[in-house]
Amino acid sequence: MPTEPASTAALEAARKLAGRVCAGERSAISQALNAVDDNRASSREARLALLDAVSPQARGVRIGVTGAPGAGKSTLLDALVSGLRDRGRSVGVLAVDPSSQRTGGALLGDRMRLSASARDAGVFLRSLAARDQLGGLSEVTGPSLDIMAAALDYVFVETVGVGQSEAQVIDVVDTLVFVAQPAAGDLIQFMKAGILEWPDLFFVNKSDLGDVATRAAAELRAGLDLGHRRDPDRVPPVLSGSARDGLGIDELIEALDEHTGYLKTSGIGEARRRQGRIARIEHALEVRYGRFGLATLGSETEVRAAIAAEPGASVDRVVDVLSSRIEAALCEHDEEKGRRGA
Ligand SMILES: Nc1nc2c(ncn2[C@@H]2O[C@H](COP(=O)(O)OP(=O)(O)OP(=O)(O)O)[C@@H](O)[C@H]2O)c(=O)[nH]1
Ligand SMILES: [Mg+2]
Numbered sequence: 568m569p570t571e572p573a574s575t576a577a578l579e580a581a582r583k584l585a586g587r588v589c590a591g592e593r594s595a596i597s598q599a600l601n602a603v604d605d606n607r608a609s610s611r612e613a614r615l616a617l618l619d620a621v622s623p624q625a626r627g628v629r630i631g632v633t634g635a636p637g638a639g640k641s642t643l644l645d646a647l648v649s650g651l652r653d654r655g656r657s658v659g660v661l662a663v664d665p666s667s668q669r670t671g672g673a674l675l676g677d678r679m680r681l682s683a684s685a686r687d688a689g690v691f692l693r694s695l696a697a698r699d700q701l702g703g704l705s706e707v708t709g710p711s712l713d714i715m716a717a718a719l720d721y722v723f724v725e726t727v728g729v730g731q732s733e734a735q736v737i738d739v740v741d742t743l744v745f746v747a748q749p750a751a752g753d754l755i756q757f758m759k760a761g762i763l764e765w766p767d768l769f770f771v772n773k774s775d776l777g778d779v780a781t782r783a784a785a786e787l788r789a790g791l792d793l794g795h796r797r798d799p800d801r802v803p804p805v806l807s808g809s810a811r812d813g814l815g816i817d818e819l820i821e822a823l824d825e826h827t828g829y830l831k832t833s834g835i836g837e838a839r840r841r842q843g844r845i846a847r848i849e850h851a852l853e854v855r856y857g858r859f860g861l862a863t864l865g866s867e868t869e870v871r872a873a874i875a876a877e878p879g880a881s882v883d884r885v886v887d888v889l890s891s892r893i894e895a896a897l898c899e900h901d902e903e904k905g906r907r908g909a
């Protein structure tokens with residue numbers, strides 16, 4: 568696919584926009600998120616320039632919030648946003664697949680109260696509807712988080728816990744929180760689906776319901792002791808509270824900060840980011856070209872070496888560079904087939 572060369576002016580504009588994003592300007596965040604979502608060939612270079620400039624500055628803490636539909640994720644985010652704003656920190660929330668199939672397109676704004684915070688310059692909300700062909704997160708989730716994390720102290724991403732999304736959300740976040748619904752049988756389903764091995768922290772919501780919530784927390788703790796865990800050295804804390812009544816929110820913020828500190832001092836955070844980067848690149852290439860296309864780059868080790876060769880580049884830049892190599896290889900493959908056929 569031929570692409571038009573971006574003008575110097577367009578590249579300069581992209582770099583300027585990156586500067587405004589890093590300064591936390593709200594209108595710049597919106598504009599940059601739109602640019603990330605613009606996949607016209609003519610916008611490609613400007614988009615990549617923007618992401619290359621922003622990605623190394625994306626220092627905000629990224630937190631995934633997942634759990635069954637109706638568990639109270641949005642309500643909890645609403646409470647977390649208020650709690651973090653009270654502490655003077657800026658916060659972004661990205662909602663992926665916000666119940667679009669079930670409620671006919673209810674978006675984040677309808678679900679989160681946030682009436683006060685929506686007008687607050689330190690809060691930024693965005694909804695993303697689409698998922699990719701393999702049933703995972705939309706391809707713009709990662710770059711959208713990169714933009715938001717360059718501008719804000721904390722960036723949350725809300726996804727519905729259906730299995731596939733957890734396995735991918737861990738590629739784009741530092742910490743994953745699971746919001747548990749205290750309903751009989753729910754947790755057993757999640758354990759069976761293997762979802763409980765990914766989260767770093769559990770929040771049993773709706774403690775205002777009483778015993779059923781206490782039992783759910785105990786069940787969860789017992790289950791976590793037995794099951795597989797992403798980080799074998801650390802048993803994830805199980806907190807409880809009521810997002811509706813604002814109970815347990817301070818403790819949750821403390822636990823999140825504690826996990827951020829742990830990721831930093833243990834080096835696990837750095838390793839996770841490296842792995843996430845590789846997984847995002849490989850997934851994007853697989854969605855575009857399938858396993859066959861990806862294999863034209865060589866063995867898995869060779870693919871990883873190619874990714875490691877571009878350490879300073881944004882994920883999208885590496886995907887772009889490797890896409891050109893795959894396309895050249897596929898072209899050669901077709902020509903070879905043509906010659907053999909002739
Ligand atoms: N009793 C009680 N109800 C709550 C609590 N938190 C949320 N809810 C209610 O649970 C319902 C679902 O809350 P949401 O915050 O929309 O849940 P969600 O997990 O974001 O839902 P989806 O985005 O549809 O997956 C709403 O009716 C909330 O008012 C809580 O702590 N206690
Ligand atoms: Mg929600």
